[in-house]
Amino acid sequence: MEDTYQHPVFLESPRPLEEVRRRVELYFCVRRRSGGGECGPLIAVRENIYRIDFKHQQDQQKVLGKSLHAVELEDGFVEIRVRSSLDSPTSSSSRSISPSPAENSEDDPDEDAELHFDDQQPPFLEENHFSEQELAPTCSVVLHPAEGGASYVASADYSGDEKPERGRDSVEFCDGLRIDDSMDPEGNMVSTGQEEFRGAAAASAAAAAAGGGGGGRVHVEIVQDTIETQETNAMVSPMVGHYYRSTRLGSILENIVGSRLTEDFDEAAGDEWMPGDFVLVEGLPRLPSNAVFFLDLIPWDGDDDGTAVQILRLGINNILACCDDRGFRSVALPALGEGMALSFPISLVARVILEQIYEYERERASSTDLSVRIVLLPENEEAKEAFTSVQEELQHKESRRIVLLGKTGSGKSHFANTIFGDDLFTTHHSANSGTVSCQAETKCINGVSTTVVDTPGFFDTRRSEEDVKPEIIRCLTECSPGPHAFLIVFKAGKFTKQEQEVIDKICQFFSNDALEHAVIVFTHGDQLPPQMKIEEFIADNENLSDLVHKCGGRCFVFDNKYWNNAPPDEYRSNQFQLEALLTTIDRMVAENKEGYYTNEVLQEVEKKIQIYEESIKAEAGNLTPVEIRKLAKAEAFNDFLTQLAGTATGALLGAFFGLATMVAMVVNAVRNLPGARNLLKQVPTVAAAGSEVALASGIIAGVVAGAAAITGGAVGGIAGLEAAKGAKTPAEAAERAAKAVVEKFKMLEGIPK
Ligand SMILES: Nc1nc2c(ncn2[C@@H]2O[C@H](COP(=O)(O)OP(=O)(O)OP(=O)(O)O)[C@@H](O)[C@H]2O)c(=O)[nH]1
Ligand SMILES: [Mg+2]
Incomplete structure (x- = not known):
């Protein structure tokens, strides 16, 4: 498998870093902190000299852009000097x-x-x-x-x-x-x-410029803490009647700042004001936030959509717009409207604030990220519950996860960039040297946070098991708890035996459930004869027609190269096709019960990610939810990689796309040893199961390998796969693999033969 972390940075530390390895790794993989990004583990090179390898060169360069990094540890900061090589005295890009x-x-x-x-x-x-x-x-x-x-x-x-x-x-x-x-x-x-x-x-800004962040997103996080101690660029304090001391928070701020607050407030406040306006006071002493927005509100009038609510919405909008104008990247706000002075019900406050933030994000022009931290009092469990449930509801409505599948060279990576209108995905300019690992990026499209996962050619028989398997697992973690749409990409104009094979594989691996979430996308639309629509092209090929039919007739055509700026006609325009594609995905989501496609394996993945999210949150304090989730996915990926080390690619694909037997087996493999043991007993049944036998030969080996991995390594699976190689029929392969693995398994467990 190709080494995906190939851009090294050398670290020189005044103290050993082994014991604080995790914190250092966290620091370098969080772009907001170090400028870095996805990276491998911290490797000791010699005494107090370490190496850390980044996946993307731009992250390596950003880290090297600062010769000295201050990494916060539990007992204070450690200053780490970075260099591009062991020979260079300091980073090359600083002077x-x-x-x-x-x-x-x-x-x-x-x-x-x-x-x-x-x-x-x-x-x-x-x-x-x-x-x-x-x-x-x-x-x-x-x-x-x-x-x-x-x-x-x-x-x-x-x-x-x-x-x-x-x-x-x-x-x-x-x-x-x-x-x-x-x-x-x-x-x-x-x-x-x-x-x-x-x-x-x-x-x-660097993330946006480098295309690595998610360009222009508003990240919302909900924390329980004291707002006056938040280290954000700005904070918000509500007030009634232009009188900053009218709320509890206003009084707290006055206690902290002292008489300077009155002076600065009076100076910043104009003579005329309206409810919904704010007074921006900057540079107040003893506050971690540099700027405070004092927002004028009126008490709740008993109407969920009345004047008081409209003013609250207006005020939030004005403040977020001002944050963008002033270049603030983070703002903290309390449960605005809750409390004695304004008396809004907390459920209404939660809905209005969160809806307004998402609404603002939809209309927002800025391409840099803004972090909004909603700070609730630690003891206020009711508020926490209200905000969390509204956020879950809105996020469910407000996100799309899309997985791109298809043969190598079909144009997936270029199409991913067409979707975002931005070169976020790594592309290659030849049909042969393509994507080797999954890449996931998120960006707001028409107000909906959209994640696209680009994959290498999963159905490509020329790629080795060891190359493809980790990427299927990566794809599972990236689209967890399941994608809203699978986009299966083909080239228009050319339909060879290889394309035919891809159709066969899709028909073999995809469950009906997965097909309900699938859309066929053609690239290279310029190859279509003039005036021809894609439906006519499809009608010429029976198997292709069948596949499109199974996908509910959903198909679209793009040309990533020629249909961008001056499209020949409305139909031959990426923008036109993209609007239609997104509308179709949204309709498909609305029609499906769950909204997105999921199965037991994907839910197992989600469970593991959530467990890691909790532990990272407890350990790493100040990270945003997006950063926490990214790290949790990386941890879950590592776990599944070990547990499924011996699982055949076919088995994993079947499990991903919902073939019942595969799902059950893979779930058992990741859940427990007894499950794997029981499965061994079912070998003859599985071998006789007919159409899934060919895939099962790999699965049996894989399931047991999962068990073996838990007890000490992936050898079981490898042994199983090796043994299966010489088999003449799938059934024989299944039995041979299972037998070999049983032997290995017994050996690992110390069970006498
Ligand atoms: N003319 C034209 N060329 C395209 C189009 N889409 C992709 N290409 C070219 O096709 C080749 C392969 O495109 P990729 O986007 O790398 O294909 P891929 O599916 O990601 O390939 P793998 O990463 O190997 O799986 C590149 O040379 C692109 O320039 C298109 O719509 N029109
Ligand atoms: Mg690619």
């Missing part, structure tokens, strides 16, 4: 300029630059409450002018008596940095806000 940033940016405004304030303290530090003596002389700021943000590396040490913890040093230091907008000679705002500052603004 020191002192003292004027302006000179550099004139030379090369697009290049990231590292500024060292070694000798000369900038004016904003003098204005800040740290004296020169309190700061050690080494601190540096990396400007990313092209991305409109900055990140920093600080090794500030305090010499005063009240020596705060190191994590806090960084926080306060960032505050100082924030004050001076003139830092960036191009007029770009230097990003703000503690933890967020460490990367949110720069990294999410």
